[in-house]
Amino acid sequence: MELTLAIGIGVLTGSGVWLVLRPRSYQVIIGLSLAGYGVNLFIFSMGRLRVNAPPVLAAGGPIDPTLYTDPLPQALVLTAIVIGFATTALFLVVLLVSRGLTGSDHVDGREP
Amino acid sequence: MELGDHLLIVPIVLPLVTAALLLLFDERRHILKATIGTLSTLALAGVSIALLAMMSSGTGPESVAYLLGDWPAPFGIVLVLDRLSAMMLVTASLLAVAAQLFALARWRNSGPHFHSLFQFLLMGLSGAFLTGDLFNLFVFFEVMLAASYALLLHGSGAVRVRAGLHYIAINLVASFLFLIGVSLIYSVTGTLNMADLAGRVAGLSPDHRSLLEAGTAILGIAFLVKAGMWPLCFWMPGAYAAAAAPVAAVFAVLSKVGVYAVFRLSPLLLGVDAGSSAGLPDLMLLVGGLATVAFGMIGVLASQALARLAAFSIIVSSGTLLAAAGMADVATTAGALFYMVSSTFTIGALFLLIELVERAQDPAANVLAVTSELYGDDEGEDVAEVGIAIPATLAILGTCFALCGILVAGLPPFSGFLGKFALLSAALGAGGEGAIRPAAWSFLALVILSGLFAMVAMVRAGIRIFWAPMEPIVPRVRVIEFAPVAILLGLCVAMTVGGGPLMRYATATAEALHAPAAYIDSVRATARVTAGDDR
Numbered sequence: 167m168e169l170t171l172a173i174g175i176g177v178l179t180g181s182g183v184w185l186v187l188r189p190r191s192y193q194v195i196i197g198l199s200l201a202g203y204g205v206n207l208f209i210f211s212m213g214r215l216r217v218n219a220p221p222v223l224a225a226g227g228p229i230d231p232t233l234y235t236d237p238l239p240q241a242l243v244l245t246a247i248v249i250g251f252a253t254t255a256l257f258l259v260v261l262l263v264s265r266g267l268t269g270s271d272h273v274d275g276r277e278p
Numbered sequence: 279m280e281l282g283d284h285l286l287i288v289p290i291v292l293p294l295v296t297a298a299l300l301l302l303f304d305e306r307r308h309i310l311k312a313t314i315g316t317l318s319t320l321a322l323a324g325v326s327i328a329l330l331a332m333m334s335s336g337t338g339p340e341s342v343a344y345l346l347g348d349w350p351a352p353f354g355i356v357l358v359l360d361r362l363s364a365m366m367l368v369t370a371s372l373l374a375v376a377a378q379l380f381a382l383a384r385w386r387n388s389g390p391h392f393h394s395l396f397q398f399l400l401m402g403l404s405g406a407f408l409t410g411d412l413f414n415l416f417v418f419f420e421v422m423l424a425a426s427y428a429l430l431l432h433g434s435g436a437v438r439v440r441a442g443l444h445y446i447a448i449n450l451v452a453s454f455l456f457l458i459g460v461s462l463i464y465s466v467t468g469t470l471n472m473a474d475l476a477g478r479v480a481g482l483s484p485d486h487r488s489l490l491e492a493g494t495a496i497l498g499i500a501f502l503v504k505a506g507m508w509p510l511c512f513w514m515p516g517a518y519a520a521a522a523a524p525v526a527a528v529f530a531v532l533s534k535v536g537v538y539a540v541f542r543l544s545p546l547l548l549g550v551d552a553g554s555s556a557g558l559p560d561l562m563l564l565v566g567g568l569a570t571v572a573f574g575m576i577g578v579l580a581s582q583a584l585a586r587l588a589a590f591s592i593i594v595s596s597g598t599l600l601a602a603a604g605m606a607d608v609a610t611t612a613g614a615l616f617y618m619v620s621s622t623f624t625i626g627a628l629f630l631l632i633e634l635v636e637r638a639q640d641p642a643a644n645v646l647a648v649t650s651e652l653y654g655d656d657e658g659e660d661v662a663e664v665g666i667a668i669p670a671t672l673a674i675l676g677t678c679f680a681l682c683g684i685l686v687a688g689l690p691p692f693s694g695f696l697g698k699f700a701l702l703s704a705a706l707g708a709g710g711e712g713a714i715r716p717a718a719w720s721f722l723a724l725v726i727l728s729g730l731f732a733m734v735a736m737v738r739a740g741i742r743i744f745w746a747p748m749e750p751i752v753p754r755v756r757v758i759e760f761a762p763v764a765i766l767l768g769l770c771v772a773m774t775v776g777g778g779p780l781m782r783y784a785t786a787t788a789e790a791l792h793a794p795a796a797y798i799d800s801v802r803a804t805a806r807v808t809a810g811d812d813r
Contacts, residue, residue: 186451191443198450205454212465238470239461242413246457249420253453256427257446264443267436273447275440 171211179204189278191261191271198257202250206243213239285332286344286359288325289367289404292318297397305390312382315393319371319378322400326367333364334783340796343410343804351801352474358410358801361787362615366407366538369619370531372769373626374400376762380630381524383759389432399425399528406535410801412460412470412497415539419456419504423449426525426532433522441520448513452503459497466490473801476546476794480553491555494547498540498559505536506596508570514593515577519585523633526585527626527762533592534622537599541611544603546794560604564717567601568724570594575728578735584632587735588625591686594728595621601721602701609704611788616781617697620773624685624694627766631678634760635743637753671755676744681767683736687729693773698725700781 178200185197213236221237223229268275296318300311332342341360343351374396381392402422409415427449431442464470466486467478482490503510514533518526540563548558574593581587595617602614681692688698702725705718773780790796 186447194447198447201451201454205457209457209461212461214465239464242461242464245413245417249417249453250450253420253424253427253446253450256424257443257450260427260431260439260442260446263431263434264436264439267439273443275436275443 167215167217171207171215175204175207175211178207189272189274191264191273194273195254195257195261199254202254206246206250209239209243209246211239213237283342283344285325285328286342286357286408287346289322289329289371289408290357290401292322292325293397293401293404297394297401300394300397301391311393315397316378316382318397319374319400322404323368323371323375326364326371329359330364330368333359333361339800340790341800343801345804345806348806348808350806351804352469352471355414356410356471356473356801356804357408358473358797359408360797361783361790362538362542363407365615365619365783365787366534367404369534369622370403370407371400373531373622373766374403374528376626376630376766377524377527379765380527380759380762383756389434391428392432395425395428395432396528398422399429403531403535407538410472412463412472412475416453416456416460419535420453422532422535423453426529429525429528430517430521432525438520438522441517444513445517448503452500455496455503456500459493459495459500462489462493462496466493471801472543472546473794473798476549476551476798477802479547479555480551482553487553487555491558494543494559497543498562501536501539501543502566502600503536504533505540505600506533506570506593507566507600508573508593508597511570511573511593511596515581515586515589518589518592518629519583523630526588526629530592530625530629531622533596534599534618537596537603537618540600540603541614541791545606545791546797549792549794551794557606560606562604563600564604564721567597567599567604568720570597570600571724571728573597575724575731578728579731581735584636584739585629587739588628588632591621591625591628591732594732595625598698598701598725598728601724602705605705605717605721606792607704608785608788608792609707610701611791612781612785613697613700613702613704615784615787616693616700616773616777619780620685620693620697620770623766623769623773624682627678627763627770628682628686630759630763630766631675631682634753634755634763635675635679637755671753672744674760675753675755676740678763678767679736679740679744681770683733683740685767685770686736687733688725689729689733691774693770693777696774696777696781698729700784701725 182197182199182201182204185193185200188194188197216235219233219235221235221240223234264275265271270276272278296314300314303311341358344357344359345351346355346357348354378396381396399422402418402420402425405418406415406422409418427442427446430445431438460470463475466482466489467475469475469478479490499510506514518529521529540559544559544563548555550556571594574590574597577590578587578594581590599614599618602610602617685692685694688694702722705721
């Protein structure tokens with residue numbers, strides 16, 4: 167499972183970085199989104215990978231922490247997803263405005 | 279808990295509430311919006327000064343922690359006020375007052391929701407200075423950045439949109455690096471509280487330690503992008519030069535947030551108590567800082583447009599500060615802190631002044647100035663003008679410009695000189711008697727050369743604007759636009775007069791930064807307010 171996840175993060179981040187370096191603004195925003203997914207998965211995996219272990223404690227009775235997974239990275243990843251989503255949406259607006267003002271979808275606003 | 283203890287959270291809550299409140303009013307009620315926004319910014323400055331007075335009284339504790347949600351330190355989120363954060367809060371809020379007043383004249387009209395965005399920016403800034411938790415530092419960074427994205431675009435126009443596109447893309451990537459760094463640090467230490475982290479670094483096993491070092495390095499890149507260290511600073515001149523004048527003035531403190539994070543975290547995480555990781559970032563910061571100064575001063579000299587000159591001055595001051603952070607001793611840090619406040623005010627004033635001066639320029643006669651097209655959007659002139667025009671405009675503007683030049687270059691007698699002098703004398707004295715390190719020599723040479731380059735560039739610009747034109751076009755400058763420049767330059771003069779007490783405060787701050795045990799203990803020992811174990 168570790169290998170699968172590592173390859174997944176690697177492919178997402180790698181394609182994200184490649185796309186961010188492309189000259190078209192649409193490619194850049196897709197690249198940013200992909201890199202964002204890679205980063206979110208990375209944060210998630212930093213709480214160590216566990217199968218069938220809940221992050222939220224059950225009510226009542228003594229608690230055995232070994233039966234639970236670390237809840238904190240899951241909370242962090244939620245925050246990161248929300249912030250990433252909002253800033254990407256903002257970037258999309260700026261991208262559309264730039265396309266409208268300059269008539270070009272090159273990131274510099276003009277063809278090289 | 280007394281009411282005064284809650285003062286610590288006011289710099290975050292006040293702008294947040296004001297910004298939300300301002301959203302409720304229609305754009306047409308701009309006098310009401312401007313009044314509320316200005317009052318809130320003034321109140322923020324008042325609270326910051328009160329907090330600074332609390333920290334500088336000398337009788338109180340070194341740092342005060344505020345438990346949000348009343349959970350004790352490593353488990354809950356804390357805000358921590360110490361000398362450094364109080365100083366940064368005051369710097370940011372005073373600069374904000376000046377920018378806010380400047381915006382009242384004209385700039386608030388050139389786009390919607392200026393005041394709300396401005397308050398959100400202040401909230402992010404205050405939060406970043408006050409938080410004692412790495413992940414919240416990320417959240418407040420994002421609040422600040424999101425507001426700054428929109429403010430950069432304020433006034434619109436193709437140049438701003440293009441600069442904004444680059445600015446947002448760079449900062450999004452930097453945020454990803456921030457997250458990767460934070461999560462790597464969490465994975466090996468199991469905590470995000472800065473004080474708790476500092477206590478755990480020394481006890482890490484070697485394989486965990488290398489992960490921690492990788493994590494802090496990645497985190498550092500995120501801060502250095504913000505601070506504008508070469509080679510991560512190519513986005514900066516374009517973005518800062520494109521921003522509207524009051525926005526660019528506040529951006530002068532935005533780059534200092536990255537520098538603040540470096541000053542805060544490198545002694546805390548990788549300081550003297552960090553075992554074999556101690557001093558890890560120092561060489562990198564020193565070399566990177568010196569390269570930044572070199573790059574910035576060439577940029578200063580090569581700039582045709584005044585706004586780019588000011589933006590490159592920010593890069594020079596960031597580089598100076600980062601190199602000083604790399605020296606990692608108490609005296610250099612103290613000098614750097616003094617210089618940081620002085621250069622923030624100076625460059626803020628310069629950005630505001632440039633807008634006033636460039637108004638006098640005939641765009642056709644100034645083809646070389648790359649950004650002159652920026653000010654083609656002067657249709658704002660026909661809106662109701664606020665305040666009265668000042669007499670003897672050119673003489674006053676010229677005097678202010680000369681003052682800015684002296685401050686940026688660091689010539690005596692003003693605070694720019696005091697800051698650089700404190701830095702250089704500390705750097706030369708660091709190696710002990712008679713042994714001056716090569717690093718100190720190159721630092722000395724670059725700082726003095728960068729001052730010379732700044733002076734040359736400022737004099738050249740001054741001649742072009744105030745001297746050369748046979749019949750200078752006198753710009754129409756209102757009191758409300760000139761007052762902020764006078765306030766900021768007045769603060770620099772006040773820093774010169776009060777140099778002794780301020781330097782003592784900076785030295786105490788630097789001592790506390792390099793001996794973080796008191797900070798760590800005070801955060802860990804802060805007790806819950808409510809008694810009982812019912813949780």
